[in-house]
Amino acid sequence: MLADTRHSRILARIDEKGEASVRDLSELLAVSPATIRRDLTVLGDAGRLQRVRGGARAGIGLQEPDERPFHVVAESAHASKDRIARRAAELVADGDIVLLDIGTTTALIARALRGRPVTIVTASVAVLDELRDDSEVELVLLGGTLRRSYHSLVGPITQLALQQMRATIAFVGTSGIADDGTVLDTTVVEVPVKRAIVRSASRVVLVADENKFPGTGLLSACSPEDFHTLVTSENSDPDTLATLTKLGIEVIQV
The missing domain is CATH 3.40.50.1360 (Rossmann fold)
Incomplete structure (x- = not known):
């Protein structure tokens, strides 16, 4: 699965549930926990979500890419x-x-x-x-x-x-x-x-x-x-x- 596809599915899951664990996302996407952790780091650095211990949640308070005030x-x-x-x-x-x-x-x-x-x-x-x-x-x-x-x-x-x-x-x-x-x-x-x-x-x-x-x-x-x-x-x-x-x-x- 391409990284962009994984990222979209991760964001959709967190949007639906409000948060998601590394384990849940790993099982959902059938990839290793290490891959999910790297994906969450990338998305967190981009301001798309908020990294928390063991997973991630919706990026509350962060500015979306290209967002205008x-x-x-x-x-x-x-x-x-x-x-x-x-x-x-x-x-x-x-x-x-x-x-x-x-x-x-x-x-x-x-x-x-x-x-x-x-x-x-x-x-x-x-x-x-x-x-x-x-x-x-x-x-x-x-x-x-x-x-x-x-x-x-x-x-x-x-x-x-x-x-x-x-x-x-x-x-x-x-x-x-x-x-x-x-x-x-x-x-x-x-x-x-x-x-x-x-x-x-x-x-x-x-x-x-x-x-x-x-x-x-x-x-x-x-x-x-x-x-x-x-x-x-x-x-x-x-x-x-x-x-x-x-x-x-x-x-x-x-």
């Missing part, structure tokens, strides 16, 4: 994101319990919901910054380990908290949408949180500007069957949007 991402396509956020906020009814994913667009959704009688549940510190002084919104901040580069809380504590939640509607961001509608993400430690959000809401709304087409990302966060509505830009890729429409997903362009 939150403030840089926020400046990209800001006008499109703002339109998407305002339209997405219109899908929320008074009294709703709203789950907001981490990300720059969901932070703008929080801004658009200021003054509304809703409950917002989030692992986004950026959302906290938007709503900390709003007396109308009931804000529930999920626990977890602070990922400073992207103003978010991640890890097993966050996932466990989400298992207790049941939201009316959730808004999920993405680093890219594939041609078949698969929602992708480049950040290993945040994918389990996105998956937990999807499982915790009655209605899931994907928000993505035109730059998220064509999709790129290391891991699949969810499939088209997992979300109900896409709010996106007018000039997003028409072929992908047509595919999603055929799958029965409501597509809203602004």
Whole structure:
């Protein structure tokens, strides 16, 4: 098995379980423990996971390769994101319990919901910054380990908290949408949180500007069957949007 293939499978396993031992990975990939230890060292040095005694866990607090800081991402396509956020906020009814994913667009959704009688549940510190002084919104901040580069809380504590939640509607961001509608993400430690959000809401709304087409990302966060509505830009890729429409997903362009 090629090293790149092993690395991808190791990351997928740790993404799924939160952590993995050298022994488990050795049995899973049918290679020696020494090979797994070398692989974990390489991935740890690259910031893809966190090495611990006897194995590894999700690389909490580490910056992913080629990752842009939150403030840089926020400046990209800001006008499109703002339109998407305002339209997405219109899908929320008074009294709703709203789950907001981490990300720059969901932070703008929080801004658009200021003054509304809703409950917002989030692992986004950026959302906290938007709503900390709003007396109308009931804000529930999920626990977890602070990922400073992207103003978010991640890890097993966050996932466990989400298992207790049941939201009316959730808004999920993405680093890219594939041609078949698969929602992708480049950040290993945040994918389990996105998956937990999807499982915790009655209605899931994907928000993505035109730059998220064509999709790129290391891991699949969810499939088209997992979300109900896409709010996106007018000039997003028409072929992908047509595919999603055929799958029965409501597509809203602004």
